[in-house]
Amino acid sequence: MxxxxxxxxxxxxxxxxxxxxxxxxxxxxxxxxxxxxxxxxxxxxxxxxxxxxxxxxxxxxxxxxxxxxxxxxxxxxxxxxxxxxxxxxxxxxxxxxxxxxxxxxxxxxxxxxxxxxxxxxxxxxxxxxxxxxxxxxxxxxxxxxxxxxxxxxxxxxxxxxxxxxxxxxxxxxKYDKNSLHYEKLIINDETFYYEKNYDENFSDVIGQDLAKFASLICACGNHNMIFEGSPGCGKSMIAKRLRYIMPPMSLEEILEKAKLQSLDYKEVDFIPLLSFRSPHHTSTKSSIFGGGSSNAKMGEIALCNNGILFFDELPHFSKSVLEALREPLEDNKILISRVNSKVVYDTKFTFVSAMNPCPCGNLLSSIKECRCNELEIQRYKNRLSDPFLDRIDLYIIMNDSYKDSKNIVTSEELHDKVIEAFKIQKRRGQKELNGKLKDEDIKKYCTLDEESSFIMEKAIINYQLSFRSINKVLKVARTIADLNSNENISKSDLLQSLNFRKR
CATH class of the missing domain: 3.30.230.10 (Ribosomal Protein S5; domain 2)
Structure with missing residues (x-):
């Protein structure tokens, strides 16, 4: 037989x-x-x-x-x-x-x-x-x-x-095997690929220097990020350009992306460009996290593993969705459990979101008047719980002023800085980028000098930072230090990191 x-x-x-x-x-x-x-x-x-x-x-x-x-x-x-x-x-x-x-x-x-x-x-x-x-x-x-x-x-x-x-x-x-024909880096005997093609460029973004700098930090370390600002100030515009300046990808990550494309019935490509998924705020909990009555199926957060998950109009997502997002953001995995099926999905994505400052959107506007009362604003803000916000590395408040519009930065310039920071992290021996470091790795790589240690102690007391918040601050500071080519986290690096915390 x-x-x-x-x-x-x-x-x-x-x-x-x-x-x-x-x-x-x-x-x-x-x-x-x-x-x-x-x-x-x-x-x-x-x-x-x-x-x-x-x-x-x-x-x-x-x-x-x-x-x-x-x-x-x-x-x-x-x-x-x-x-x-x-x-x-x-x-x-x-x-x-x-x-x-x-x-x-x-x-x-x-x-x-x-x-x-x-x-x-x-x-x-x-x-x-x-x-x-x-x-x-x-x-x-x-x-x-x-x-x-x-x-x-x-x-x-x-x-x-x-x-x-x-x-x-x-x-x-016998079939002759192909090889990836993209720009590549070889670091510690491992090959990483990247694409110098920018379909959407940061040069289109007028002003918003702080948001651009935050995007650079986000890309260098895979940090989670929230933009808050008036409608039309460029929140979604910046988020959509972020994928083009993300760090180089290993062959394993490229194959994982292709696998998820195939499982999602999409055309498979092997371009070293992170996947970008942006579900609408009316999406069901099952469509985002996965599920099904008998067989567990993949949701948005599993399909964008090693990619970017973008939530536009963040407070309009259901409370249950936002609270359920806490586990995959913290553990980088999620268990979908059904009677006939139990499966663990990897969810190592970079979470990026955008929100208005109030229901009408004009609270931070220098042109329009806000029509919301204090109760409406508070109710709107309360849709985001403290445990959820605690998992966000970068919180950026954007203005609608374009006085600094002459300062144009291109995606190519930002991408070059990301690649240099990526080299520093990999040569340091890190398996994960700064934003995804585990607790034991934070102690190893996020070292403070004497002056910055004193500032950190004061910040913990003044800002009532939780243990998770302290780690988030250190991770962001480590990325800023890498951008500044500092071996240890300096006073300036730490102060900039603290400036991005939600207060």
């Missing part, structure tokens, strides 16, 4: 599946078993059409295909090729499938097709060192060719797939 290796996606991780078959005497029939989905059940008709169209005889036997282990739910059309190979080569006892994983959907004429789950499945198997050789179609090969330490073999249709396993010369089907 032949066994062909394939796999199925269980939320975000792949589980190896053995496709096995038996051909016994009896009334001719074709059955697929093993707790399969409708998409696999429909595979019978695609396999029949593909084989008969290409003049392969369907054996007049009782055919049973089992996807093992049988207790695991399986879904996806990528099992088509494995099933078709079983039937086409059922009488070829000498063929060995052991080394290869096989993934492809079959067209009715026998051509092979890519699916949205093939890339995340192969990436997951490769990370767990379960997969070394894989047989796929051309479209799949172009995507998975950036995954390291695997051999890729390509066939275009069912006929070539049958010839591939029947032939002793498999090297002619």
């Amino acid at each position: 032949h066994i062909i290796k394939s796999a199925s996606l269980d939320t975000i991780d792949a589980i190896s599946i053995n496709v096995e078959s038996t051909f016994t005497k009896g009334l001719p029939s074709f059955t697929i078993v093993g707790l399969i989905s409708t998409s696999i059940q429909e595979s019978k008709d695609r396999v029949k059409s593909a084989l008969l169209t290409n003049d392969y005889k369907f054996p007049p036997l009782k055919i049973t295909v089992n996807l093992s282990p049988s207790e695991i739910k399986k879904k996806g059309t990528h099992f088509d090729l494995s099933i078709a190979l079983h039937i086409a080569l059922y009488d070829k006892k000498s063929i060995n499938f052991d080394e290869f994983y096989v993934f492809a959907e079959l067209g009715l004429s026998g051509q092979l097709k890519d699916t949205s789950t093939i890339f995340p499945i192969i990436l997951s198997l490769a990370r767990n060192k379960k997969l070394k050789k894989v047989l796929v179609c051309q479209d799949s090969a172009e995507k998975i060719s950036n995954i390291p330490n695997i051999e890729i073999y390509v066939v275009k249709d069912i006929v070539e797939a049958i010839d591939f396993f029947s032939s002793n010369d498999k090297e002619k089907y």
